[in-house]
Amino acid sequence: MxxxxxxxxxxxxxxxxxxxxxxxxxxxxxxxxxxxxxxxxxxxxxxxxxxxxxxxxxxxxxxxxxxxxxxxxxxxxxxAPNDSASRGCRRQAASSDTAIPSHPAVTVNPDGSTQLEEYIDQLKIAEEPPKQCYACMEETPINQGVILENCSHFWCHECLRRCFDLAIKNEGGHPVRCCEQLPKIPMDNPAIASVLGSKMITDLKAKIVEYETPNRTYCHERSCSTFIPPDQVLERMAACPICQNKTCAECKTQYHESPDCTAVHDEAFDEWRTKNQAATCPGCHRVVVISYGCNHMLCPCGSEFCYECSVIWKECTCERWHNDRLLDRAAEVADRLADGMANAVQVQQVAEALRAEGGCRHNNWTRTDLFTFTSSTAAEVTCADCHWRAGEFLWRCDRCGMRVCSRCRVDYKDFDDHRDY
Missing domain, CATH: 1.10.287 (Helix Hairpins)
Known part of the structure; x- marks a missing residue:
């Protein structure tokens, strides 16, 4: 007593x-x-x-x-069991989390209560059978993942963090999608927010402001190139929040008092753009340079235009393909299908198919284990979309041979109607 x-x-x-x-x-x-x-x-x-x-x-x-x-x-x-042996899944052995939750300190609250009840609930969850992650398709302990609302798909913590990190680094990764029922995974969901952490959420919110700005302005200073938020733009003068330099929000060059931007255009830049056959998005004025692919451009701002003439798509008379880029693309696809051993006839066959049917729709995929590749080059073990280095396998498109991870394959599978390349 x-x-x-x-x-x-x-x-x-x-x-x-x-x-x-x-x-x-x-x-x-x-x-x-x-x-x-x-x-x-x-x-x-x-x-x-x-x-x-x-x-x-x-x-x-x-x-x-x-x-x-x-x-x-x-x-x-x-x-406490051996995690990798008891679960039998590669992810658990490599993960920083553990299937059995760490027990709380031996403390008793002033009212006599403890954390035992909450801890027992966590143990019960840990004892449930693992679920397959919708993104990477690996068996994952249920306490190392999140079940999404609306679609009820299960995502592991690693895939959530990887995809939201990709959304910060690459505009093409935003928004983070799950499926047709959930085209945008909400980061304000408490379970998801606890996985991402406050810093990642803050960084992504800042990038979303950038992504959703229709006519963006970046600092003209090449060593800076920081995005200037709309609230930092006063008429034409955009003040960089990092280096304090001022940029013209109209012509995107160094700020000038004269309202006429034509007199201050960077002639060197215009020469570079002509030399490299660059196109300009008619929606946000972003300059685009491609080395392969058709002329149908889909800008992150939502505009669709022709790469040859920078006119709104299907409002010009340009061909869908430039011949040089068509042959380059055909050679790449043929090499994928032939494991790097394509001949001239195969390249020509692929070129004719691309010219007749447009881009590959990536409708059918085959799982390819990494050890089946004839060589071990970085391209063969890296996702062609997000550049994630795979550990065990990638999905290979049956038509064009492109290899992607399970997460990126979800985009092609569920959003195929929006793909045109």
Whole structure:
């Protein structure tokens, strides 16, 4: 027993002795008023004794809870299994998380409660069979993933962090998609937010402002090139939040007082753009240079235009393919299909197919284990879309031979109608 319980026992004895004295006095009382007062005092004592019974019952429950709590913590070193052996999945052995949640410190709250109940719930979750991650298709302990609302797909923590990190680094990765039922995974979901962390969420929110700005302005200083948010633009003058240099929001060069931007165009840049056959998006004025692919451009700002003439797509008479880029693309696809051993006839066949049908729709895929590749070049073990270096396998398009990870394959599978390359 502790000191608090000794006080309870002493109080019970004192209340009982006083109650016995009052009962004797009631029997001996002659005046009715005096007897009534004694009856009220007896009633108060009986209520206090009932409260002591409740308190002692609570203390007994707490003693049992504390005993179970300490016993479980003492047995944990014996109960903890070998993660990689017990689960039999490669991810768990490589993950920084563990299937069995780390137990809390042996502490008891001032009210006598502990974290035992919450911890037991975590253990129950850890004992559930692993689920297949919708993105990477690997078996993952359920406490190392999140079940998304709307579609109920299960994503492992590693894939969530990787895809949101990609969205920060590459505009093509935003928004982070799951499927047609959930084309945008909400980062404000508490379960997802706890996986990503506050820094990643803050960084992504800043990038979303950049991605959703239609006519963006970047610092003209090449060593800086920082995105200038719209709230930092006053009429044409855009002040860089990093280096404080001022950029013209109209022509994107160094800020100038004259409202006529044609007089201050960078002639060297115009010469470079002509030499490299660059195109300009008619929507956001972004300059684009491609080395392969057709003339159909889909800008991150949402505009579709022709690479040859920078006119809105299908409003010009240009061919879909430039011949040089068509042959380069055909050679790349033919090499993929022939494992780097394509001949001129195969290249020409692919070129004719591309010219007739447009780009590959990537409708059919075959899983290819890494050890089946004829060589071990970086391109063969890296996703062609997000450049993630695969550990075990990639998916290979049956038509063009492109290899992507499971996560990027989801985009092609669920959003095929939006693909045109």
């Amino acid at each position: 502790d000191a608090g319980e000794w006080d309870t026992a002493a109080a019970r004895d004192a209340f009982r002795q006083e109650l016995e004295s009052i009962n004797v006095a009631i029997r001996l009382a002659v005046v009715p008023a005096t007897a009534a007062i004694l009856e009220n005092q007896a009633l108060v004592l009986r209520l206090q004794l009932e409260e002591l019974d409740v308190l002692e019952s609570r203390q007994a429950s707490q003693r049992m809870q504390h005993s179970m709590y300490r016993a479980m913590l003492a047995d944990l070193p014996l109960l």
